[in-house]
Amino acid sequence: MADFHKFLKMGVCSFAMFAAAGVSGTAFAEPLPQEETLSSEEAESSETYVWDLTDLYETPEAWTAEFEAMQAQVATLSEFQGTLGESSESLALALRTISDTAKEVVRLYVYSSLSRDEDQRVPENLERFGRALSLYQAFSEAVSWMDPELLAIGEDRIREFMAEEPALEPFTFSLEDTLRQAPHTLDEDGEALLALAGLALSQSNEIYSLYANASIPWPMITLSDGTEVRLNQAAYSRYRAAPNREDRAAVFDIFWGAWNDYEAGMGATLNSQVLSAVFRARARGFDSVLERNMFDDALPQEIYTQLVDQVNAALPIFHRYLELRGRMLGVEDLRYYDIYPPIIEANTGVFDLARSEEITFDSLRPFGEEYLGLLREGLDGDWMHSHPQDGKETGAYMSGSAYDVHPYVLLNHTDDFNSLSTFTHEWGHAVHTMLAREAQPFETAGYSTFIAEMASTINEILLQEYMVEHAETREEKLFYLGQALESLRGTFFRQTMFGEFELAIHEAAEAGEPLTGSRFSEIYLDLLRRYHGEAEGVMSIDEPYGIEWAYIPHFYYEFYVYQYATSISGAVWFAEQFLAGDDEVRENFLNVLRAGGSDHPHQILLNEAGLDMTQPDAYEAVVRRMTDIMDRMDALLAEED
Structure with missing residues (x-):
């Protein structure tokens, strides 16, 4: 009902996105470098490093037994078709059975995905993951008739059922959401057809992955110190921040040159993704892809336009940061390849796992005892797979879909x-x-990405302020303040720039404009230059760097990355008041987290905290924070050694 996948929202959070292809992604919309790895044996030698998956299933054999039981259970769900309108009791029985099945299907998926990500070299792990995905697809198809049948019953009858049957209470929000989606829900045949077409419409992401990870012949580069490097994506992520400026320039020129060789093919691939999105939107009667994507969580489109407007108004603040970066790097003619090197080096020591736990706990004390108690429970449990090892998924994520089991952290x-x-x-x-x-039953515990990233990003802000406060030297203070600025650059400005690019290309497709690789590069280059102040003389960006759009995998999950920018805006708004000692705002924020998915995210923020993301307040808080950080840095730089 009402896009039954909403039950699965708890999914995989941050640095990764839940998708049919598995877990991928980073803090921002671009790939991560590879880490130094341990062998599986080294990782398993310390219990601190490895999570305990037996909390999900005692053995792989137990997983298989439950999988087979759920296969049989999913096959019976069609028996409820045609019964939903018979009585309130019939509706409650169907929804409870389907919800309980969904909960177990998700748990099977979580075990399979975590075991796969622990070691992707093990064939059994890959096979198990594939079976779990197939079961999820079978479940989706098995309940595709629900929305049309509920809508055929009619709003008045559904509301009568909800009023007379207490067992329907956990499903109230989803039933209300089904009624909201009536204008965009097809008949049974249409819904079944779209469900079957889902895999075909998602193939552009697979093609992109083959291009980006298996097709481009990565060139070699010789650095100024004589080091020879094959400049693949991991090497680019590392050497784009090289201290030698000539090395950085060469890394950019060679790396983006390799991507430009594939501009036409990558353009056709992204165009396919965009056209698929346009088809899905029009098939459901939406005027635009943006409207369809915002509609899922009942987010006003004004949030998107307000974000873009406010970020564009704040570009002079961003340009001030770029000029500060140039001064601290000792560079007068700032170029795009100067964006990544750290603006100051500092001896911050080693942040091993024990120190990271201690600092995290101390930095989050503004949340209060309840929050800290839950954090301590997690840190003391075997919930985390902490270190790189051979065959392990890169990046980081939290998996919280298995409702009856604690979350896991990779x-x-x-x-x-x-x-x-x-x-x-x-x-x-x-x-x-x-x-x-x-605070919530399974049916409303899963939360939206729109709020999820606020819950994590506010922790980073509190950490940054804690590190500045406890820094022992001027260099350390400058380092942590610089890290805070980079976070704002990469999240508030860069992700909104990505969001503008997405909006431009989808609007072009909706207007019937042919989109090619060269057109994508033209649109993207214009945004790069405008955001980074080329016309104002702030930074120069060479034309070949316009191919950067092809490097960003998140463009295959349309209108997703803007939520990083709205999230840091909301997080800064909350943190600003936290740090001022406002206990009421702290409790309001915790109520936002407790609300889970019991309402639409925009409404939760309004009702629980009075935060309206269609208004400038949160975005203006980011500008205040960025200005304050730069003022503090200028004061530190003015001090005599």
Whole structure:
């Protein structure tokens, strides 16, 4: 009912996205470098490093037994077809059976995905994951008749059922949402057809993955120190921040040159994705792809336009940061390849797992005892796979879909500050999941990405302020303030730029404009230059760098990345008041987390915290924070050594 997949929202949070192809992604919409890895034997030698999946299923054999039981159960769900309108009791029985089945299907998926991500070299893990995906697809097809049947019963009858049957109470929000979606729900045949077409319409992402990960012959580069490097995506992520400026320029020129060789093919692939999105929107009667994507969570389109407008108005603040970056790097003619090197080096020490736990716990004290108690429970449990190892999924994520089991956290901890920040971020997702489960049944515990990233990003902000406060040297303070600025650059500005690109290309397709690789590059280059102030003399960006759009995998999940920008805006708005000691705002924020998916995310923020993301308030808070950070940095730089 009402897009039954909404029950699965708890999914995989942050640094990764739940998708049919599995878990991929990073903190922002671009690939991560590879980490130094341990062997599986080294990782297993310390219980601290490895999660305990027996909390899900005692053995792989137990998983198989449950899988077979759920296969049989899913096959029976069609028996409820035609019965929903017989009585309120019939409706309640059908919804309870289907919901309980969904909960077990998700649990099977979680075990299969976590075991796969622990070691992707093991054939049994890959096979199990494939079976879980097939079961999820079978479940989706088995309940595709629900929305049309519910709508055929009629709103008045559904409301009568809800009023007379207490067992329907957990399903109230989903039933209301089904009624809301009536204008965009097809008849049974139409819904079944779209369900069957789902795999075919998603193939552009698979084609992109083959291009990006298996087809491009990565060139070699010789760095200034004589090091020879094959410049694949992982090497680019590492060497784009090289201290030698000539090395950085060469890395950019060679890497983006390789992508430009595939501009036409990559353009056809992204065009296919865009056209698929346009088809799905029009098939359901939406005027645009943006409208369809915002409609899923009942988000006003004004949120998107307000974000873009406010970020564009804040570009002078961004340009001030770029000019500060140039001064600190000692570069007068700032170029795009100067965007990644750290603006200051500092001896911050090693952030091993024990130190990361301690700092995270201390930095989150503003949340209060309840939050800290849940965090301590998680840190003391075997819920985390913390270090890189051979065959392990890269990046980091929190998996919280298995409702009756605690959340799990995958990290690739390398003992640096970025690892600490990631650690803090992911445990923010985990505690959010715990709070939602304590307050909500399975049916409304799953929360929207729109709120999920606020719950994790606010932890990063509190961490940044804690590190500045406890820094022992001016260099350390500048380092942590610089990290905070980079977070705002990468999240508030860069992700909104991506969002503008997505909006432009989908609007072009909807207007009938042919889209090619060269056209994508033209649109993207114009945005790059405008955002980075080329016309104002702030930064120069060479034309070949316009191919960067092809490097961003998140464009195959339309209108997703803007939520990183709205999330950091909301998080800054909350954190600003947290740090001022406003206990009421803190409790309001915790109520937002407890609400789970009991209402639409925009409504939860309004009702629980009075935050309206269609208004400028949250975005203006980001500008205030960025200005304050740069003021503090200028003051530190003015101090005599």
